[in-house]
Amino acid sequence: MRLLIVEDDAALSRAIIKVFRSQGLAVDHVSSGRDALEIVKMEPYSAMILDLGLPDMDGLQVLKTIRQAHFNIPILILTARDATTDRVVGLDQGADDYLSKPFEVAELEARVRALIRRGQGNPEPTLHLGNLKLDRASGAAYVCDQLLELTKRERAVLETLAVRVGNVVSKARLNAEVFSYDDQVAPNALEVYIARLRRKLEKSDIEIVTVRGLGYLLRVAK
């Protein structure tokens, strides 16, 4: 897999290159918009990291030109600007993700990984969270490689929470994911499923936390 980095700051480029080479990716680096437009046609890149502040042209212009030429390469925009309008314009013009400087290296890695997977049409087939493994294709969940006995709805709750690990998922959102419109849902049905899930996850290092008034949050206990 090949990654293209378009960044004019040499010191930052060296760091980013190091990050992704250490992961076994082939990384190419250019520092101007013109070079980027040249090289992107020549190699089948899996993803591209694009800085907006380039010396010869605006990164948004590079993005626009690539999309107009119908290249579907996943692009992550990297910028020191953080105005919300910039972000919206960037995503409108066909960027797949957006990260503002300074960023956390782990975050950049995760986003680029996700971009590459999405480009391959295979979004996160298996989720690993602590000692929990969730196979999204089959729907099976394992703790320490032991299959968990889950009902269909318990699995739906777990999966909804797991893909948003560390984030609060509102009750309304969970209800919408788990129950269909014609289901006769008792007011506390969700609480019941959460309680059952917690019992079944007792042996794992996964924790489902109630955030009062907001919803539930799944996290890996320390």
Add this chain to the structure above:
Amino acid sequence: MIQIGKKPSLKGRLLLTLLLPLCAILLALGASGAWLVHRVVEAASDRVLSGSLQAVSETLAMEGGYLTLDLPPSALGMLENADRDNVYYNVSYRGKLITGYPELSVISHAMPLEEIEFRDSTFRGIPIRVASEARLVPQLNSPVIVQVAETTKNRTALANRMLTALGMGELLLLITIAILVFQAVDWGLKPLSDLRTEVEARSHQPDINFAPLPLSLVPQEALPFVSAFNSLLGHVETAVETLRRFTSDASHQLRAPLTVVRTHVELLQRHSDASPEMRGAVSDIYQAVRSLQHLIIQLISLAKAERPSDDATGQFDLVECTAATASTYASRALAENMDLSFETAFETLPVAGNPIFAGEMIANLLDNAIRYGRTGGHIVVRIAPDQGVLEVEDDGPGVPVKDRERVFERFFRLPQNQDREGSGLGLSIVQALGRRMAAVIDLQTPAGGQGLKVVIRFRPALA
């Protein structure tokens, strides 16, 4: 308000310069008026007195060697008046009294004929006016002198009435002018007070309007002052704008090198072959870079919050905005062992403002609550039953009442938090954003008596 007192007052000055000469003029006018009144009253009264005198002297005649005199009632009747002046008369010949009151002194000197003389005198100590005439009577070779006198009560009273009227008139004039001066000054200063209203209105706006004051309102005399003020406004605007742009530009410029440092430090942390000293140093650098990054982001936020723009108008759902922002802080609170919860009295609550601004306000308050709150403590975000009131409450050490104004100052940090990471800008940002949406921010002590409750009152959305 304009300070009255030791400050020079326009009205005072105008009154002084106007009223002093006016008083002098009125005094001179009064003096000449009094003289004139005196003359007029005397002339009129003397004419009546002389009429009465002539009526008496007309009746002088010689009958059988005797000088006779008839006193027609009309002669003395015409002297009758409201003040009941007394009338006296006498007739003398060659210095000898013939008839009448002897107390009227007899004239012995020669008098021109057919001419009436007037003089002031006294009769038993009372002032009187005397008219005298020398008249030739047939068969007598010397003139007979007739005198008629009256007390002066009536003419004094008449003169006094006229003088009083004159005095009243002058006083009225003085008062009228004083009132007119006051009103004229107020009226003349009205355009300036309009300008003041305009300036005051501007200082209450969230973004100070540096546009020049409209010169159409300004009276010609104040034009140079207002023009100078306008050019000062222009300078201030440039200075404020330069400062804002500098803060924003400088912060943006700092981000690029900071990104390089941060990324490399994170990579260094991954090297397992580093010595413990090296790890410690890298970890310290990493912490410092993170706090520097926080500071820069806060500086940019503040510069943005203070930059004038129109996006503060509009409306949004406070419940949705608050829940969304609080959700993003849940995992950080959990990591600090804190219990974050959200309570709302409404399903939806439309308020006036910009959801991004409001979200940033709530985010800063939650950041503070987590940063400075109590480990293992509680944070409650609450949409209160009062219209448009949002509360963020923690049970940490709180803010002493004496510091509740100062915590909104930039870079002010409580002594108890000096050793914690933080920029000292959070509440400044909250205040700046609140001001843009005309939301009111208040710091209180929670019902539990411990911690801090930040209350934000948003304006209700326009229906």
